[in-house]
Amino acid sequence: MIEHNIITKTEKRSILGEIIVTLFEQCNMSCKFCNQDHNSKVGMDTIRDKLPVVKRAIENMSKTREMFSVHFMGGEVFSDLVPDSCFDDYKYLADELEVWSKENNYDVEICFTTNFVYEQTHRLQKLLDQCPQVKLLTSYDPSGRFGLGQLNLFKKNVIAFEKYIKSANVIMTKPNIDKFLKGDKKFLILSAPTGSGKSFFSKTISNLTNECTENFRELVDSYEIYKLDKHGEFLYKDNLDREKPFGAFALTITKPLQDQYKSFFDDAKVLKGKINHQCAIDETKDVEIAPCVIVEKIKKDCWGKCICPYYEDRNRLLTSQFGVLNYSMFLSLPEDLRKKEILICDEAGVRRRDRQKI
Ligand code: SF4
Numbered sequence: 001m002i003e004h005n006i007i008t009k010t011e012k013r014s015i016l017g018e019i020i021v022t023l024f025e026q027c028n029m030s031c032k033f034c035n036q037d038h039n040s041k042v043g044m045d046t047i048r049d050k051l052p053v054v055k056r057a058i059e060n061m062s063k064t065r066e067m068f069s070v071h072f073m074g075g076e077v078f079s080d081l082v083p084d085s086c087f088d089d090y091k092y093l094a095d096e097l098e099v100w101s102k103e104n105n106y107d108v109e110i111c112f113t114t115n116f117v118y119e120q121t122h123r124l125q126k127l128l129d130q131c132p133q134v135k136l137l138t139s140y141d142p143s144g145r146f147g148l149g150q151l152n153l154f155k156k157n158v159i160a161f162e163k164y165i166k167s168a169n170v171i172m173t174k175p176n177i178d179k180f181l182k183g184d185k186k187f188l189i190l191s192a193p194t195g196s197g198k199s200f201f202s203k204t205i206s207n208l209t210n211e212c213t214e215n216f217r218e219l220v221d222s223y224e225i226y227k228l229d230k231h232g233e234f235l236y237k238d239n240l241d242r243e244k245p246f247g248a249f250a251l252t253i254t255k256p257l258q259d260q261y262k263s264f265f266d267d268a269k270v271l272k273g274k275i276n277h278q279c280a281i282d283e284t285k286d287v288e289i290a291p292c293v294i295v296e297k298i299k300k301d302c303w304g305k306c307i308c309p310y311y312e313d314r315n316r317l318l319t320s321q322f323g324v325l326n327y328s329m330f331l332s333l334p335e336d337l338r339k340k341e342i343l344i345c346d347e348a349g350v351r352r353r354d355r356q357k358i
């Protein structure tokens, strides 16, 4: 059993402080990925005691945050298993917090997280009528959380309480990601606010893709892959055609976004433009204006010695499971080297002019 009275602060956003309060662990469901003790009633009789802890958290965070979002959750706080007295306590928390935050000029949003799988909705409706400041958060698990009866109940309640729902998240478990990867849908659009963890979503999906074959890795690491035949085609085109797409590329619009991926994930392989790399032969020049631009043979020598920072980075990108590059660079890669299992178009809405080419 995990510790109760947990208050977790996440600090992804610069002005919003999120405070997550687990009231108790009892739940009417048993999601496989959930490690809570669904039979435990610990905390159910001390719900009101959370108020001073929440106030303290807001006061402490107010030095660096301007707005606050307090999330009360279980277990399942509204399940049919929960006694009526808990609803009185929820009302107490919501009302007291509302009055206190107004008195102290804190901008506080109050949310309850719910799975929406219960019959006794009149208690929730009463709470929402009495406390109009309360918003609801929920989540949807497309593969497996619900039995048929539970799914129908979930749908019915989501429709009934739609106007109170602030957000409904899709739970990205491995079965759900697999369902997407193996399904017939070609595109998945994720529209989520800053700080909601989109980069982690990208990385999680890439972790479930295949790694490159040894054959491909050897061709790239030895630079043999770039050899051309007399027609200007890749000499090893047949080998490339036989390779199945593997791994993921995340396409970004700015260098800081590339840096952000790298800072989050050590194993991300980032490739920036030639101008960002210093030539190993002439350190006064970047790769854009290096000696090999004039004398092609120099490049082959550098490749043979594996000393060029840019081309070595490019090789690491091509063989990685999670490569990060910008749109222009991706589009300038030969088509045979662009085949990926997953292409993540970061900020795709902004990058309209490349949409068609991709
Ligand atoms: S509904 Fe939520 S609390 Fe209940 S078992 Fe599933 S994940 Fe855990």
Ligand code: SF4
Residues within 6 Å of the ligand: 278, 279, 280, 281, 282, 286, 287, 290, 291, 292, 293, 298, 299, 302, 303, 307, 308, 309, 310, 311
């Ligand atoms: S290939 Fe050689 S000469 Fe060209 S940029 Fe790289 S290190 Fe410099």
